[in-house]
Amino acid sequence: MNIEKMQTTEHVAVSSRLGREHVADIVEFLNSKSPEEATDIVAHMPLQWAVEVLDQPHFDDACEVIEALPHERSVALLEGMSADRASDVLRWIEEPARSRLREALTPETRTAIDHLLTYPEGTAGALMTTEFVSVPSTWTVKQTLDHIREVERNRETVYAIYVLAPDTKRLVNTVSLRRLISGNPEDPILSVANPYVPITVPPNLPQEEVARTISKYDFLSVAVVDSTGHVLGIVTVDDVIDAMIQEQTEDVQRMGGMEAIDEPYLQISFKEMIKKRAGWLCVLFLSEMLTTSAMQHFSDELEKAIVLALFIPLVMSSGGNSGSQATSLIIRALALQQVRLRDWWRVALRELPTGLVLGSILGVIGIIRIVVWQEAGIFDYGEYWKLLAVTIGAALVGIVTFGSLAGSLLPFLLKRLGFDPASASAPFIATLVDVTGIVIYFSVAWLFLHGTIL
The missing domain is CATH 1.25.60.10 (MgtE N-terminal domain-like)
Incomplete structure (x- = not known):
């Protein structure tokens, strides 16, 4: 006690x-x-x-x-x-x-x-507050200033004043606090109103679009208006920032290959942490089994040329890395509306030469590595080491190009199917490229080394 x-x-x-x-x-x-x-x-x-x-x-x-x-x-x-x-x-x-x-x-x-x-979570209606400053269009500047002094403690913000029609209560215009305090006290409120039609958003607009509107017009708040022109509430810039930080945190967690957590890291329970991470890890593990199956299919080639196994981690990781880069770029571009679903073919045309060039750069590095190791006596790659070097270089071009294409197009596919593009996590892309990369690698190896060590 x-x-x-x-x-x-x-x-x-x-x-x-x-x-x-x-x-x-x-x-x-x-x-x-x-x-x-x-x-x-x-x-x-x-x-x-x-x-x-x-x-x-x-x-x-x-x-x-x-x-x-x-x-x-x-x-x-x-x-x-x-x-x-x-x-x-x-x-x-x-x-x-x-x-x-x-x-x-x-x-x-x-x-x-x-x-x-x-209102559904993640929409303007769910973000908005109903505590805003509104006045009739018949008031003067002085009446409006007096009203703000009376209600400012109970309002989310006073930096934007919403002018309503006195009879219908529909939104007529908006007035910024800066324009209000610079006006003549006896002038009508509409004399200091914005010279353009009010910028508003509907209640069901996604929060990403609300954030884009506020950013585009450099607003501190934006009115949420129904189909009849009545103000339902306002969304302030700080509410948008908080919502977008949460949304981006969830996206980053999904891209890392796990379910989004809704609590701070140090406060989430051990059981909940396992639950959020185990599911995706199991899916990725089962997917990686396809890589094992693909390697088993080429087991004869591996037995004949065990030296090919030395470069599997090298070429696989390169394809996964290029795919992860492309995925991250496109997910962000989709979120910022820099690209849209209809732009998928433009992205593909851009990533194809990009993948070829990136793959060629890595291929040259791979060839140089084999040449240096062979000539310096660090490791003996056998009689056909020159063909092996060309094989590794060509395989890297193919795998990196495929990784770039797959990583850039998968977010479009997920968005088209109605899923969050962020679900195209880096581990998922890496797994996809691993499976196809094995096939590309051994196909290129058979093409260049058939009749020699294969």
């Missing part, structure tokens, strides 16, 4: 000390603690501090903290949080706790959160 009192006293002191820190530093500190410790520290924070902390997307244990806190405290925190962040937290809380918390919210908050939860 004394230990519990000491811990509580310590957490009260920590909470008080954290009040002088930036909220981002507070979140970083809490992320270094266990969920139980983080909950106790948040429990002793003033309500407004705790709301600011839980409003941060980088706070890893937000769901656990909300579930563990007393019911009244959790409800108060959800009420104070931005609607989009509250909906994200509730989305991952298990039943029946989610329903209990939801029912305790005020009708206004509950409606806003329910509305956000209806």
